[in-house]
Amino acid sequence: MSPHGPELISPRSSRVAAARRLERRNFRGKERLFLAEGPQAVREAAGFKDTLVELFATVEAAERYADIVAEARDAGARVHLADEQVIADISTTVTPQGLVGVCRFLDTPFEEILKGRPKLVAVLANVRDPGNAGTVLRCADAAGAEAVVLTDASVDLYNPKAVRASVGSLFHLPVAVGVPVEQAVAGLKGIGVRILAADGAGTDDLDDELDQGTMGGPTAWVFGNEAWGLPEETRALADAVVRVPIHGKAESLNLATAAAVCLYASARAQRASGGCRSVTGS
Numbered sequence: 130m131s132p133h134g135p136e137l138i139s140p141r142s143s144r145v146a147a148a149r150r151l152e153r154r155n156f157r158g159k160e161r162l163f164l165a166e167g168p169q170a171v172r173e174a175a176g177f178k179d180t181l182v183e184l185f186a187t188v189e190a191a192e193r194y195a196d197i198v199a200e201a202r203d204a205g206a207r208v209h210l211a212d213e214q215v216i217a218d219i220s221t222t223v224t225p226q227g228l229v230g231v232c233r234f235l236d237t238p239f240e241e242i243l244k245g246r247p248k249l250v251a252v253l254a255n256v257r258d259p260g261n262a263g264t265v266l267r268c269a270d271a272a273g274a275e276a277v278v279l280t281d282a283s284v285d286l287y288n289p290k291a292v293r294a295s296v297g298s299l300f301h302l303p304v305a306v307g308v309p310v311e312q313a314v315a316g317l318k319g320i321g322v323r324i325l326a327a328d329g330a331g332t333d334d335l336d337d338e339l340d341q342g343t344m345g346g347p348t349a350w351v352f353g354n355e356a357w358g359l360p361e362e363t364r365a366l367a368d369a370v371v372r373v374p375i376h377g378k379a380e381s382l383n384l385a386t387a388a389a390v391c392l393y394a395s396a397r398a399q400r401a402s403g404g405c406r407s408v409t410g411s
Contacts, residue, residue, distance in 0.1 A: 190227025263294025345404035
């Protein structure tokens with residue numbers, strides 16, 4: 130600490146340069162590090178074992194979020210005080226909140242997810258928009274899903290927009306990445322999980338599935354690309370292709386909204402009498 134106030138990290142520091150490069154996917158993959166911006170994400174990262182490596186904070190943010198900075202230090206992260214320009218340089222948001230963390234990758238091998246025998250899973254197949262991917266991850270977390278799988282053709286889990294859109298849910302549940310959709314479906318079927326493909330042109334209606342009581346068991350929902358949905362070969366892998374009914378005049382639902390409806394439908398069915406999460410069930 131300088132006698133004239135907090136000593137700020139230099140904008141020319143190698144640490145600042147390394148953090149700035151994490152905006153690029155190839156560098157993230159090489160270093161297996163990513164950025165988490167804002168107090169919510171940094172707090173979650175600090176609470177996730179061996180994840181938060183460094184924290185950059187403005188003096189104002191360090192004072193406002195003193196508890197988060199303390200958690201970061203307790204977690205073993207190096208804390209750097211920085212001026213607002215440094216934070217702006219390493220942030221990808223228009224209005225940075227003064228805290229940017231550097232975190233280790235935390236995805237889970239698909240085989241480990243299968244060992245946990247999850248009852249509700251979201252599979253993102255060819256989802257390219259990072260905001261949608263992060264939002265579906267958040268929806269899956271909120272609905273009580275036990276895992277998310279991003280196929281090999283989907284967006285990078287650690288894209289800054291995806292991390293922000295997950296609003297901390299990235300740190301809450303296991304996520305496998307880079308899994309071919311055929312492998313994901315085969316692995317989940319192998320542990321007794323029913324595969325439902327979400328598609329606006331599906332032959333089965335979500336309301337009918339609920340009325341018939343077919344959704345109480347372990348389930349994985351497969352969600353497709355924002356623009357063109359699921360290809361025929363992916364739909365063919367599913368046990369059923371399910372559409373969310375449109376009762377009004379809207380043409381369709383966007384990916385994240387449809388995912389929320391489907392995941393919550395499964396969550397409710399699984400918690401109903403006779404469902405796989407019922408009080409009397411296992």
